[in-house]
Amino acid sequence: MIYVAGLMGLAMLGAAIVALATKSTAVAVIAAGLVSLFASVVFVLLAAPDVAMTEAAIGSGLTTFLFFFVLSRIRREGGNG
Amino acid sequence: MVRAFVTLVFVAILGLAFGRLALDYVPDAALNQTAVHYAELTPPETGAQNVVAAIIVTYRGLDTLGEVTVLFLTAAIVALVLAQTSGPTKGRGSGLLPSGELLQTGTRMLTPLILLFGIYVFVNGHLTPGGGFQGGAILASAALLLLLADPVRRFSHRLLSWVESGSGVFYVLIGVFGLFLAGGFLDNRILPLGDFGSIFSAGAIPLIYALIGLKVGAEFSSILESLEEAEDH
Amino acid sequence: MVSPILIIAIGLGAAFLLGFVNEDRKGIAFALTLAALAAMSLIALGWTLAFAAGNAQTADILTAGFPPPFAINLRMGPAEAALSLLVAATGFLSAIYMRDALYRHGRRAMAVLLVAIMALTGIVMTRDIFNLFVFFELIVIATGGLVLLSEDRRALAAGFKYLVVAQVISIMLLIGIAFVYHAMGSLNIDDIGPVALGFSGAGLALFLVLVALFLELKPFPANGWALDIYESAHPGFSAIFSAASGSAALFAADKVLATSPAWLPLATAIGIITFIGANILALRQNNDRRLLGYSSVAQIGLLLTIVGQRDLLGDSYLFIAGGVLVAHAIAKAGLFWMSGLVGHRDLKDWAVLRANPVLIFAFATFVAMLVGLPPFPGFYAKWDLAHILMAGDRAWLVALILIGALIEAGYLFRWFGFATKREAPEGFPGFSVNKMGIVFVTLLAGWTSGWIWGDLSANPNVLSMVPVLFALAFLVLEPLPARIKNLIAIAGLVGWFVFRYPAYDPLQLVFAIIILVGGAVIFLASFNWQGRRLGFYPPAMLMYAGLAMLIEAETSFTFFASWEILTLGSYFLILRGKMSEPHALSYIAFSLGGAFAILAGFALAANGTQPFEMAALADVAQTAAPYVFILLAVGFMTKTASIGLHIWLPGAHAEAETDVSPMVSGILLKAGLFGLWVLLMHMGQTQFYGINLTYFLVWIGAISAFLGGLMAIFQEDAKRLLAYSSISQMGYALFSLALMNHLGWLLALMFVINHYVYKSMLFLAVGGVYARTHTKLMYKMGGLITLMPFSFVSVLIGIIAMSGVPPLSGFGGRWVFYNAIMTADMRLPIILIFLSGPIGFLYLFRLIHSIFLGQLKDEHRKLKEAPFWLLVPQMIFVLFLLAFAVVPGLILRRVDAYISTFFPEGGLEWTSGGIISEFGYWNPVAIMLVIGVIFVSVFLLLLWMNHDAQKVKQFNIGFAGERPYRPETTHFAWNFFAPYRKAMGFLVLPVVTTFWNAVTDVLHETADFARKFYTGNGQTYALQALGFVVVLFLIGSGGTP
Amino acid sequence: MAEIAMMSGFALILLGIFGALTNRNLLRMIVAFSIASTGVNVVLVSIGYLPGRTAPILDAAVPLESAAAQIVDPVPQALVLTAIVIGLGVTALMLAYAYSLFRHRKSLDISDFTELKW
Known part of the structure; x- marks a missing residue:
């Protein structure tokens, strides 16, 4: 268990660093969604299934979609997001 | 560059503060008085199996009401912000994905299932993990799917708005009933607590969770739709 | 009583209900919104009234039917009730105010407004710290929405910046809350603490919570985001943001701080830095709303300082903090609402308000409320606060607060000056009726709050003092013609004198005669004005009310309240002059500075006891006494314009209206003298490091007398000359008072009387000349003796009286004066005083010489005598001077006897024929006769010798043989005392003016430099917020993280 | 385990804040903030964790008494x-907001929105 937690922690940090360092906003959004997804695994490990579900549905799901909605509109209107 | 350096220094110092918090942190050996109360008295007091749900809906119901209001506000404000934006009218929708035959058919099949699943999640919130927010988010994903499948199509604004308002008003009314019929605002004991562990138990919790689910779903959908049709204003 | 939770339920329910309303039925949606806000206000009002009447107990409201900490509970106590009322009422009024914007944006915007107000009341009432967080987030998001109501496109960027900073804040808050929960095992505020001041474990957690709450309060310098919102948002929302959000956030910080008193110093430090910093930055601000933003930030800083002192304030805490808060909220909301009436954003554009006098009155009211002047709540709060802090040995904090307040007063009054004096822009479209209505309601609320705080105060209610009420009645009488108001004013002054006459002791009597009877005589000149003369009588009567109360004040509170009232009244009066805007500003700045010194002095003297009798000044503890003396003396000397503190006087007196100059010179200056008198009477022997403090006063008096006179002789402007002469005369009076002997005091009293008479007379005479010639520059006049004989007579009599030559009372003064200084043994200042005598004659001579003698100007050939009503008081003064010269004993004798109670030694002996002192003998009647005979003989002699004198044509400049470079240089009266200027000019280099200018310049440049800090970049703002946190953390943890 | 989660949560917060304050693109700032708030959530949940215990759901596995x-x-x-x-x-x-700002200015750079200052 503790190794899984450590792994997830590293995965979160890695994804976060990718999200911050990448040049592409789209990649950043996906990486941020991954952070959330890994976090929801951590929540399961921490005996918080409710939180895990919410984080997965809202944090990594809906939020990512929202980002893409806006991003794609901006792209089509000439922004480089 | 200077800014990045200053930011780095500040963040590092903040890190020191956080580090100190983490180092000083000693996990509790046992639950504190508040948590013990919840662990022992949630079933007799609220009739819910899921302690988190009981806390969310009843003990800290005021927070949750505020939380629902956050989404309500966001939906309203996103619409306001985008209404102020006058942009080019060429192109429609987000154009996130090209909507093909497959997606459209798939959507038609999936939507009822997703809706059903969403309802299941919030109706069982007092028993199992999940609840109004998660269920609402699932409902909204159905809406999202519909939007993707057919960007030109709109849900009825009117319907969304009625669902949103109706569930909101009903939620507040339930709260006020608690004030008059039971121990206080948002007391779930305005309905019988029922048999512990069954679906019709835990007083008003399932009802409230259902309302939350509907409301959250409607609000998410309306946020998505506002973003979708911004340029029409 | 209705459950307070219904405030929240109604706000939310109505917000949700709005979704059912069709988007096009805006009327219905708006009506629903207003109804909900009204209901919320009424519930809060019900509770407030119940608490006020003592019918309610602090109530804990449980939610979910379980006790805390297991469920969230709310609390309704007096403070919560009042704040909820404040929040809900502000929301209600702002909703009406923003009707057009709300209609434009539809029901969604109304829902957001409702939620915002609901959440603010939630912040006020909740006792759960996480619930607090939820409500804060609601406010953040609602703010993000309401900012958009603005028509200013830049609001969008401001909203985003705000959201960015809010993210940083909420991260801190949430982490803090979680660790507080971990440490305490509860989220209920009542279970938290006390947490010791420390930066690890629970201390660090609480630190994060507190620092987040402080950041919500927009502390200096991490507040650029808030300023951008203030500048660009709809003024209706800014009113909520400043009055309601600020108050609620402050209360939240207060709740948390109350659990752990060890953290109070942190609040004090942040608060006072914010108060002073924001006020300094505001100095350079020209955008009205941003200025109000700075001022809001500053006021919240002041409140945070007060919160930080709650350990000391004890039972007075709610009264003091509440007073400042209510004054701030009402005034700031009112000003933001007013800014919506003004079409453009520069401070000078507020001149359009002159289209409606009530708006100017409202503006004045709000400024006075913010500065903490009577009769508003901030005044009582300021008074109590200073007393408690002084008694608690926190004088440094009092000093900092007063400095900050003075800076704030500076920019607010400058702004008020713009509104009353600057050119109003053309093509003004008119005011929106419902917006103006809201401002009027706020105005009413302001005065009501003043009455309530006066009533709550342990001290007398200023609004129940008869003279004040009489003065305020003139506000209602404003529509009447000026002459009728003038009659009422005169009747009021005389009536009050007759009514109070029996109660006066001889000293008070002398001052009462000058203020009340003398004031009435000057009012005779005001009959010269016709029409309605708006804005003249209320301030004038306010000044007289203050003066009348001042001389009778028995406690330090009444004394100080009177002092502030007369200052405020006289400021508005001086501001009326055509060119007086900068001078009125410097007058109010110095006066308030002086008033603050007086406040600090009284507070130090009282050492916590209230009410403090004036007579108890004599019993102040040895250690405090010299400081009390210095503070009070400096305060009073700002009014007497002693050298160093004099630079406001020349402009203020010279640019005032014709009948105002004598009021502010002849009468108002006496307030300072009266204060000094009281001070010396009780504390005259105070020693400071072995030196008697009166010794300094003697010097200051002598130097003022000398330099004031010297500056006067070089003036070309007749009224300025008279103004400088006042500095000199007040110097004389101060000098004689500070001699601390019998004759000195008698002499000071003679100066009080004489100065009133001849300064009023001369100002009126010069004013009469000005009314005809339209110039005050003496070299542009000449030869008016034949055209304006009456004015000539009064100037002649005036200068004879004043220069101290026989036979008029000035000589009597001089005689007593020489007697007085013979009894003192301070040689150097006496030399200065001696020199001032001839100097006085030099400048007075110019008045006669340049105005009335010499060649008549071509453009003046058809001039008439000065207006009748200006002459009436002058002639009364002439008669009085003649009478006073003959029978000085009429008044002096009684006073002499009275002074004997303080200085039994060295009195005068009054005989039927004259007056005898240790050194000599004065028979006024004999002198009058002798001088009369000499004068007549010399006059006849001159007539006989000059019977064939040749008249010189005006343009006969053949004798000079010089080519004139500028027209005025051809006039013989130009630069009249050039030789003296060569010899002594260096003495009148404007050193003091340069000094004070440098002080203001440094402040302004600091402001200009420092405000560049607010770059407008949202990231920078967030970085500043982060910096605020880490710097506090570093300082707190002693630099060793 | 809770310690590891807490540490990584704090690290996420710091990374997020640093990213939000250095990246001038509006969307990227928002991404960074959402990472930071995920970090906050991780920290919060880890505070409530007690080693070896189960989720707070009182079903068959967790008898009421214990x-x-x-x-x-x-x-x-x-x-x-x-x-x-x-x-x-x-x-x-x-x-x-970001979208709306973009539409006004055709820019997503935060330093382009500084008309309000001083």
Whole structure:
């Protein structure tokens, strides 16, 4: 268990660093969604299934979609997001 | 560059503060008085199996009401912000994905299932993990799917708005009933607590969770739709 | 009583209900919104009234039917009730105010407004710290929405910046809350603490919570985001943001701080830095709303300082903090609402308000409320606060607060000056009726709050003092013609004198005669004005009310309240002059500075006891006494314009209206003298490091007398000359008072009387000349003796009286004066005083010489005598001077006897024929006769010798043989005392003016430099917020993280 | 385990804040903030974790009598649920703002929106 937690922690940090360092906003959004997804695994490990579900549905799901909605509109209107 | 350096220094110092918090942190050996109360008295007091749900809906119901209001506000404000934006009218929708035959058919099949699943999640919130927010988010994903499948199509604004308002008003009314019929605002004991562990138990919790689910779903959908049709204003 | 939770339920329910309303039925949606806000206000009002009447107990409201900490509970106590009322009422009024914007944006915007107000009341009432967080987030998001109501496109960027900073804040808050929960095992505020001041474990957690709450309060310098919102948002929302959000956030910080008193110093430090910093930055601000933003930030800083002192304030805490808060909220909301009436954003554009006098009155009211002047709540709060802090040995904090307040007063009054004096822009479209209505309601609320705080105060209610009420009645009488108001004013002054006459002791009597009877005589000149003369009588009567109360004040509170009232009244009066805007500003700045010194002095003297009798000044503890003396003396000397503190006087007196100059010179200056008198009477022997403090006063008096006179002789402007002469005369009076002997005091009293008479007379005479010639520059006049004989007579009599030559009372003064200084043994200042005598004659001579003698100007050939009503008081003064010269004993004798109670030694002996002192003998009647005979003989002699004198044509400049470079240089009266200027000019280099200018310049440049800090970049703002946190953390943890 | 989660949560917060304050692109700032708030959530949940205990659901596996000895602290979880939803609200709002700002200026650079200052 503790190794899984450590792994997830590293995965979160890695994804976060990718999200911050990448040049592409789209990649950043996906990486941020991954952070959330890994976090929801951590929540399961921490005996918080409710939180895990919410984080997965809202944090990594809906939020990512929202980002893409806006991003794609901006792209089509000439922004480089 | 200077800014990045200053930011780095500040963040590092903040890190020191956080580090100190983490180092000083000693996990509790046992639950504190508040948590013990919840662990022992949630079933007799609220009739819910899921302690988190009981806390969310009843003990800290005021927070949750505020939380629902956050989404309500966001939906309203996103619409306001985008209404102020006058942009080019060429192109429609987000154009996130090209909507093909497959997606459209798939959507038609999936939507009822997703809706059903969403309802299941919030109706069982007092028993199992999940609840109004998660269920609402699932409902909204159905809406999202519909939007993707057919960007030109709109849900009825009117319907969304009625669902949103109706569930909101009903939620507040339930709260006020608690004030008059039971121990206080948002007391779930305005309905019988029922048999512990069954679906019709835990007083008003399932009802409230259902309302939350509907409301959250409607609000998410309306946020998505506002973003979708911004340029029409 | 209705459950307070219904405030929240109604706000939310109505917000949700709005979704059912069709988007096009805006009327219905708006009506629903207003109804909900009204209901919320009424519930809060019900509770407030119940608490006020003592019918309610602090109530804990449980939610979910379980006790805390297991469920969230709310609390309704007096403070919560009042704040909820404040929040809900502000929301209600702002909703009406923003009707057009709300209609434009539809029901969604109304829902957001409702939620915002609901959440603010939630912040006020909740006792759960996480619930607090939820409500804060609601406010953040609602703010993000309401900012958009603005028509200013830049609001969008401001909203985003705000959201960015809010993210940083909420991260801190949430982490803090979680660790507080971990440490305490509860989220209920009542279970938290006390947490010791420390930066690890629970201390660090609480630190994060507190620092987040402080950041919500927009502390200096991490507040650029808030300023951008203030500048660009709809003024209706800014009113909520400043009055309601600020108050609620402050209360939240207060709740948390109350659990752990060890953290109070942190609040004090942040608060006072914010108060002073924001006020300094505001100095350079020209955008009205941003200025109000700075001022809001500053006021919240002041409140945070007060919160930080709650350990000391004890039972007075709610009264003091509440007073400042209510004054701030009402005034700031009112000003933001007013800014919506003004079409453009520069401070000078507020001149359009002159289209409606009530708006100017409202503006004045709000400024006075913010500065903490009577009769508003901030005044009582300021008074109590200073007393408690002084008694608690926190004088440094009092000093900092007063400095900050003075800076704030500076920019607010400058702004008020713009509104009353600057050119109003053309093509003004008119005011929106419902917006103006809201401002009027706020105005009413302001005065009501003043009455309530006066009533709550342990001290007398200023609004129940008869003279004040009489003065305020003139506000209602404003529509009447000026002459009728003038009659009422005169009747009021005389009536009050007759009514109070029996109660006066001889000293008070002398001052009462000058203020009340003398004031009435000057009012005779005001009959010269016709029409309605708006804005003249209320301030004038306010000044007289203050003066009348001042001389009778028995406690330090009444004394100080009177002092502030007369200052405020006289400021508005001086501001009326055509060119007086900068001078009125410097007058109010110095006066308030002086008033603050007086406040600090009284507070130090009282050492916590209230009410403090004036007579108890004599019993102040040895250690405090010299400081009390210095503070009070400096305060009073700002009014007497002693050298160093004099630079406001020349402009203020010279640019005032014709009948105002004598009021502010002849009468108002006496307030300072009266204060000094009281001070010396009780504390005259105070020693400071072995030196008697009166010794300094003697010097200051002598130097003022000398330099004031010297500056006067070089003036070309007749009224300025008279103004400088006042500095000199007040110097004389101060000098004689500070001699601390019998004759000195008698002499000071003679100066009080004489100065009133001849300064009023001369100002009126010069004013009469000005009314005809339209110039005050003496070299542009000449030869008016034949055209304006009456004015000539009064100037002649005036200068004879004043220069101290026989036979008029000035000589009597001089005689007593020489007697007085013979009894003192301070040689150097006496030399200065001696020199001032001839100097006085030099400048007075110019008045006669340049105005009335010499060649008549071509453009003046058809001039008439000065207006009748200006002459009436002058002639009364002439008669009085003649009478006073003959029978000085009429008044002096009684006073002499009275002074004997303080200085039994060295009195005068009054005989039927004259007056005898240790050194000599004065028979006024004999002198009058002798001088009369000499004068007549010399006059006849001159007539006989000059019977064939040749008249010189005006343009006969053949004798000079010089080519004139500028027209005025051809006039013989130009630069009249050039030789003296060569010899002594260096003495009148404007050193003091340069000094004070440098002080203001440094402040302004600091402001200009420092405000560049607010770059407008949202990231920078967030970085500043982060910096605020880490710097506090570093300082707190002693630099060793 | 809770310590590891807490540490990584704090690291996420710091990374997020640093990213939000150095990246001038509006959307990237929002992304960074959402990472930071995920970090906050992780920290919060880890506070409520007690080693070796189970989720606060009182079903067959957790008998009522021994519940207090078996479950983790439910309170932080409830708080995090609220915080997640609030975070979504704020994110959505910021996105709408960013889009609107972009439409006004055709720019996503935060340093282009500085008309209000001083």
